[in-house]
Amino acid sequence: MSTQPKRPRRCQLSVPGSSEKMMTKAAGLEIDHVFLDLEDAVAPNAKPAARGMVVDAINSLDWRPRTVCVRINDVETEWCHDDIIEVVTGAGAKLDTIMLTKAKSATDVMFVHLMLDQLEQKLKLANRIGIECLIEEVEGMMNVDEIAACSDRLECLVFGMGDYSASQEMQISTVGATGGYPPDLWHYPRYKMTIACRANGIDPVDGPYANFRNPEGYLKEAQRAHILGMDGKWAIHPAQVELANRVFTPDAGALASARAQKAAYDEALAQGLGAINVDGVMIDAASIRIVKSLLDRADLIGI
Numbered sequence: 001m002s003t004q005p006k007r008p009r010r011c012q013l014s015v016p017g018s019s020e021k022m023m024t025k026a027a028g029l030e031i032d033h034v035f036l037d038l039e040d041a042v043a044p045n046a047k048p049a050a051r052g053m054v055v056d057a058i059n060s061l062d063w064r065p066r067t068v069c070v071r072i073n074d075v076e077t078e079w080c081h082d083d084i085i086e087v088v089t090g091a092g093a094k095l096d097t098i099m100l101t102k103a104k105s106a107t108d109v110m111f112v113h114l115m116l117d118q119l120e121q122k123l124k125l126a127n128r129i130g131i132e133c134l135i136e137e138v139e140g141m142m143n144v145d146e147i148a149a150c151s152d153r154l155e156c157l158v159f160g161m162g163d164y165s166a167s168q169e170m171q172i173s174t175v176g177a178t179g180g181y182p183p184d185l186w187h188y189p190r191y192k193m194t195i196a197c198r199a200n201g202i203d204p205v206d207g208p209y210a211n212f213r214n215p216e217g218y219l220k221e222a223q224r225a226h227i228l229g230m231d232g233k234w235a236i237h238p239a240q241v242e243l244a245n246r247v248f249t250p251d252a253g254a255l256a257s258a259r260a261q262k263a264a265y266d267e268a269l270a271q272g273l274g275a276i277n278v279d280g281v282m283i284d285a286a287s288i289r290i291v292k293s294l295l296d297r298a299d300l301i302g303i
């Protein structure tokens with residue numbers, strides 16, 4: 001089980017670590033979480049230099065209270081260990097989480113966990129760095145239960161549909177779009193990963209939607225992820241940030257009704273009643289558990 005703090009993740013914005021301009025822009029956006037990417041958004045010949053650029057951006061920009069994460073290359077590459085060492089050594093005190101890509105097993109996550117154990121001791125860091133982990137390989141999806149349970153640094157799993165569709169050899173044309181598969185190409189992997197997350201007290205997050213000029217398509221995918229119980233969705237472009245925030249912020253009407261139901265139920269309990277009628281709908285202990293999840297989300301973002 002995670003011992004890390006709960007963080008808002010309505011939107012996680014991916015920002016190429018090789019772009020000073022985009023990192024500066026990201027620091028000015030209204031967003032819960034930003035991850036500076038050293039993986040696929042950075043060309044192999046630019047990766048070593050991007051580490052230093054990410055360190056400078058973390059140390060010099062005003063990130064305000066939002067979560068700052070660095071996405072690293074996977075454990076089968078030549079870059080992974082240096083990504084962790086350089087970023088944590090250079091900016092560990094201001095870093096909230098490291099995001100591991102293409103995890104296939106719990107061993108992959110433990111590699112990052114143990115490196116963080118060593119670096120935090122060596123650097124005498126006061127903060128404990130969390131781990132976020134992409135489930136985007138068929139092996140990772142097969143092993144998602146053991147991955148979700150393996151480290152108390154784990155804070156969230158992200159369903160990465162781009163690499164996942166390639167890994168399963170799906171025949172689609174654009175990252176994040178579900179093509180004509182009826183009724184929903186991502187139903188099974190999202191559902192499976194969300195169950196593994198909830199059973200282990202960590203947050204399920206939905207991955208990218210590449211067509212940033214299709215807000216309707218983005219909203220449809222975000223709403224599906226939201227209903228399923230996921231906590232947020234990635235943005236790959238500033239235009240997607242407001243869309244994710246809109247979907248994953250509890251609606252004012254729903255929140256007022258949840259608070260009214262909770263108050264009515266608390267009163268009923270005091271009178272010895274376990275099931276009551278609120279405006280023609282039966283409310284019992286299970287209903288209140290659902291309501292509580294909405295109220296917890298509202299508390300986390302302070303509304």
Ligand code: COA
Pocket residue numbers: 013014015016021022023025026037040041208235236237238
């Ligand atoms: N983070 C921060 N700023 C971004 C951004 C991002 N992910 N994507 C675009 N911007 C900025 C641009 O720099 C531009 O800034 P400006 O108005 O100050 O000039 C503005 O937002 C509008 O961008 P636009 O011109 O519409 O797009 P673009 O052609 O500059 O960039 C991409 C398009 C796809 C190259 C870019 O969005 C990107 O690199 N996204 C992230 C890719 C990534 O991280 N992939 C890996 C994870 S899936």
Ligand code: MG
Pocket residue numbers: 040101102136160162163
């Ligand atoms: Mg990927």
